[in-house]
Amino acid sequence: MSTLGRLRPADEKRRELARQVRAWPVEELHDRLAAAGVSRAFVLFENGEFTLSHPALLAPVQAFFELSQDFAQHEGVFLGREEGFPTVFFAFVHDTRRGLAQGGLRFKRYDTTADVLVDGLRLARGMTRKNALAGLWWGGGKGVLPVTLPLARPEYMEKDRPERRRLFEAYGRFVASIGGIYYTAEDIGTNTGDLAAVLGQNRFTTCIPPACGGSGNPSPFTAHGVYRAMQAAWNFLTGSDDLSGVRVAVQGAGHVGGPLIRELDEAGARVWFTDVDVKRIAELSAELPRAVAVLPDSIYDLEVDVFAPCAVGAVVSAQTIPRLKCRLVCGAANNILRETADAERLRERGIAFVPDYVCNRMGITNCADEWRGYLEEDVWVAAEKVYPDTLRVLKHARNLVVTPSRAADELADAAASELHPLLGHRGRRLADQLVAANGRGARQGRGPRTDAGTRKGRGAAPLFSAPLDEPALQTRWEKAGLFRGTGPAIAATPVSTATSPNLASFLSPLLADVRARAIEFLDGSRPRRVLGSDHGGLALQLAIEASLPHDREEYARPEFVEMCRDRHHAGDARVREELRAAGIGFDPRAWLDPMSEKGARVVRELYHALADAGRIARETRLVHRCLHCRTVLVASDVVHASLSVDRSYAVQFRTTEGDEIETATYQPELVLGAVAIGVRSAGRYGHLEGRSAVHPLRDDLLPVVAVPDLGVGAVFLVPAHSLRDERILREAGIDERPAVFDEKGEGSPAGYAGLPRDALREAVLGRLGDRVISRKGTWKVDAHRCRRCEGVTLVVPSEETFVHLESAAGRLKAGVESGAVEFGHPRWRDRVLAHLNTLEPWCISRQQWWGHEMPGRRGEVLSTWFSLAAQALAGAGWPEDPAPAPVAEVWVDPELLVRWVVPAELVSLAVTGRPVFRRIEVHGTLQTVDRSLAPQPEEGAGADESPKILPDEERFLFRTVHRPMRRNLGNVVSPASLVRRFGADALRLGLLLCLSGPDQDAATASETKLREARRMIRRLVAKV
Known part of the structure; x- marks a missing residue:
């Protein structure tokens, strides 16, 4: 049966539309544009939403993009044509956050419109990465001028022919019509003479001849x-x-x-x-x-x-x-x-x-x-x-x-997300202008449009202009001291300085600002605003490391720390600047900077207060260690993942009675740390429980223990490198913990010390000989990755510093249950209570270089979350006031509820006897809309046929997904760019509209909501 017969109607329609593009030669697209009387068209994309200049005409192109692996959140594709030239002009724009799009113009033959689109999408994204990694303040774009059959003649293909010059002049007029979003340059099939022709029609052209002031041969x-x-x-x-x-x-x-x-x-x-x-x-x-x-x-x-x-x-x-x-x-x-x-x-x-x-x-x-x-x-x-x-x-x-390819892509994508320091996200604003112009064109013939919301004496200028009026209002409020409150405190999540400010990190401060204004409006009291920055910790350190050509150990530690400090101070200044631009008020004198002299002093005093109370201890426990970051990680810094491996192993053990036990593993080197054999109770080896097996390398005896929920027949148990194995053996009363790896991930047993993991595996396999069987295939195995760098973590025993807050947890639980600590929604109350029931000692030591130095522990720093907990106490007034009144309200997202708010409450109860936050308001994590291409396999090939390589529109189904706004996902949005496009008031109202959905855990960023908010504000101004 055809796969198409199993598709949902929407999938079937999308696939049929995309197939049209695959079937069209460029001439067909040209003729369709001409028949519709269209000379300029565009397909724009932003946060999951497409905007088409001509929806009916371009619907197949949108469908093609939705099903293409090569479409990577491209901001826009522009199309044009001109009478007398039987081809279509293309300009592909991938990402203009770092600057306006720049890339070469290709003049070559393509078989179909699909070939043009795929080539343009790939090349534009490649230019984004190339420009970003080179440190150029340009985004990525690509121009394509397809050679159709009517153009494949000497007068167009040979240099310096007048017909060819007129063709490129026409392309130049097309580039001019899109207003500077895309700057063209030389590429395959073009030369400096062609670019001179393009330059004659616009000023958005590079790679021109030296005679025209250009750069010449590169x-x-x-x-x-x-x-x-x-x-x-x-x-x-x-x-x-x-x-x-x-x-x-x-x-x-x-x-x-x-x-x-x-x-x-x-x-x-x-x-x-x-x-x-x-x-x-x-x-x-x-x-x-x-x-x-x-x-x-x-x-x-x-x-x-x-x-x-x-x-x-x-x-x-x-x-x-x-x-x-x-x-x-x-x-x-x-x-x-x-x-x-x-x-x-x-x-x-x-x-x-x-x-x-x-x-x-x-x-x-x-x-x-x-x-x-x-x-x-x-x-x-x-x-x-x-x-x-x-x-x-x-x-x-x-x-x-x-691979180096993936590494380069990660570094380039991170650089590409940086906003141009002067232009901001100008490409988006230019696209907005094109959309507005397209809308005015659609209204032609309806008569002049009037707008009551205009300023007298300014023609059509709006009565309220966000870029003109909002900064003046903000300055007026600051001069009047409107943000210097003395009433109940309102706090928000500190904003990280590890990366440029993003919209998700501003949501908590924005809601705190709205709440503070509402309180002042309703009862006349002026709340005290508790806002500040977060020093970024490991995330900031990794950003510095990624910018350097050498490992951090090749720099003096003080020099490296100073680089981090400079990045933090610059980030802190930028955070405050963008908060002001977004209309989020704060008192500069009360701003909380964790790396200031006062901030560092509060962190030290909190540590000593807990130590004096006997709550801090050095203990050896199993921890996750990131080999790349070279530091211990706590559970919240570790994410579950799966790895694909191509080999599995069966290590043979023999009991003292002569029975063979085949243990399954993907890591045979771990046999060095085996202290017992686990067998499934109801499985093949269940009857061997209680016996002993001989270790194949050490000749000592290992007990055989039953594991009821074991997924295979038997495994060797390695308590030094598996939390599950450690739990099983602890319950069985077995305390031995021989380590296989040290904290560098290298071998630690005698005879294997210092061996890298691959060499260690080869050495162990060599010694096992015929006691191990290797099988080739493909398996998915459970693994853990570092949340920061995505490197695979290793479980190792390590001596770390822990804070014991068990008694404080009981007091917090009682406070939550009694209502002394309130929540905006009962689900968050239940989540905190569930977390407190499973609370373990808090690990606060880290081996990274950036952060607050741990007192008395050279080479270690305190956890970022410990520093933030201290910052929360400082916001309440500690240590100047030994038992300060709790902050009346704090605004936080679900992730930081457990990572920051709960630890802050616990240490406050331990040190001051009171919670630091009286009421906890949790808002959804800001997300963006993305698409996911679900594989849709076709019917298998016959026995004598090779598998067909199908085009994307036949292989995938389009699905919408939501992703948290994070830099490593490439979907961060700068608040400053949205303020410039929509205005601070529209941004604030738009975000409130985004939060109005039923999902308590997440809020979806939507440009549609921002535009709706801007229209509402304009109507309100007109009425007022």
Whole structure:
């Protein structure tokens, strides 16, 4: 039966629409636009919502995007046409948070409209990443001018022909019509002459000829960037960046490959090269007699150190990787890997890889800022930055145990989320302007529009203009001291300085501000506002580490800590600036900064107060340790995950009576720490309970214990590295805890000390010999990851500092049950009570470098949550007042209810005898709307058929999902950008509308709600 027959009607309709795009040649799309009389069109996307300039006409394009893996929250795709040119103009805009979109213009043949869209989407996203990782304040975009059959003639394909110039002038008018969202540049099929034609019609063009004030040929800079990346990668692999004597195979000797070969030859490298142009080979061989020319296909089989693809893309693939005999792949070609899986294939072969957009970025860097005047010296300086950035990517990949491709993507996506320091999110505002203009165009013929909400003497200017009037109001309120209250205190979650401010972190302060204004309006009292920042802890430290080319240990600790301090102070200032812009009032004199002298003093005094009360102790417990962050993690910092493994093992044990027990494991090296055998009570080995088995490596006896809920027949139990095993053996009265790994994740038993995990596994397998069976396949196994870096954690025994708050927990429970501590909704009361019933000693020690130093423990810092608990007490008035009145209300999201509010309440009860918060208001976590592509497999192929590779619209079903607003998900929204677009009042009202839904745990950010709020405010102003 056809898969289509099983689809829901909405899925079927979406798939049928997307299929139309796959079937359309570009000429078909052109004719449809022409038939509708449309010369300009757009598809915009924001937070799960599409906006189409012509909904009926562009519905197939929207459906295609919804089902495409290559659509990655692209902000917009713009289309155009012009009479006399039988093609469609395209401009793809991926992300303009970092700056307006910039990327080259491609002039090439495409078979279908779908091919154009896929290529444009991929390339625009690639430009976002390339620009961000290069440190350029530009977003990512791409232009496409498809060569249709009528254009595939000499007058359009040959340089300097008048017909070709008119075609590119038409494209220039198209770029002008979208108002500066996209800046075009040179790419495949275009040259500086074409860009000069485009420039004649707009001012949003780069890569123009030097005669027009442009940058000219970027090839030498691109080649030097690749050379510096190669040096950095070689240094990473060998400890030296000297390429003298290093064997390099260069594929392609053209505009970039040729200069690269020359630079390598000059550095003393041994170079082999190939090219499809025989004349070019002959010329280069005559110029560089030491360089050896080889046949094109034999380049893959050379025994070299470095393979440098500098011609076409997709040359590193499942077919060519087995042929490579090198240690490093680093070249100038775009899209070197044929598919994403090739990065993992290289890693499995032990071949390092520098992602192409890390090293070949100098083309766009060369022309990025030429509109401000071209300075060649600046470009050479920028080329040198390729070296540390390459080290940064390779270091990040090593630390997270991921491919360099994924590491580069993570670093680039994080940089791309930074808002332009001057322009803000200008691309979105320009898109808003296009939408508004499109709406006015749709109203043509309805007569002039009047608006009562306009200012006299200002023409059509609105009576209330947020950018003009709101800052003045805020300043007036501050001068009048309206935010310096002395009444009951209203608090909000501190805002982290680890990253740029985002909308989710502002929700608590905003609600506290609304509540404070309401109290003042209703009863005339002016509440005291308790607001401040959070020093960011491990998250801020990781952000600093990711920005550095070397590990933090290569810097002096005071120097590194000072970098963190500078980042915190800059972030703290930005938080306050954006709070003001959003109309969130606070008293600067009462602002709580945890890293200020006063903030640090409060943290120290809280620690000593708890220590003096006998509540702090050093204890050895099993803890999760992140090998990348190199610190202990508490349960709330660890997330459950699953890992895919390709091998399982069966380790054979023999009882003293001669019975064989086959134990299942995915980590055979852990057998070194086995102290017992667990068997399923009702399983194959259940009858062996109570007997003893001989350890295959140590010859000591291990007891066999029954485990009722065991998922397999038998396992060896390792209490030093498994919380489950530790619990089982504790209940069985077995106290032995031999460790297999130390805190670095290296072997710790005698004879294995210092071995990395892979080497340890090989050594154990070698010693087990025929006592272990290895099976190949694919399995999903449970694992734990660090919430901050997503690295896999390791359970190890470790001596840490704990706070015992058991008695305080009983008092808090009584206070909650009696109503002394109130909640805005009973569900949060129940959640806190459930948490208190399972409360364990609180681990407050960390091994990271950034944070408040732990008194008396050199090299350790206090948990961020301990510092925040101290900050809460400071907000109430402690320690100046030894028993301050509780803060009347605190606003917090569900996650921080348990991570911050409950610990703060407990330490306050322990130190002051009173809770720090009287009433706890919990709001939903702010989320964004995203899509999820659910696999929809087609009918299987016959016995003699190979599986078909189907297009995305046949493979996936569109589903809507909600994701928390987090930087690592790439979906953070800056409050400042929304204030500039909608105004502070509209933002505040819009967020309240977003919170009006039935879900207590989450609130969905919606631009539709913000626009609705802006309309409501305008109508209100008109009436007032």
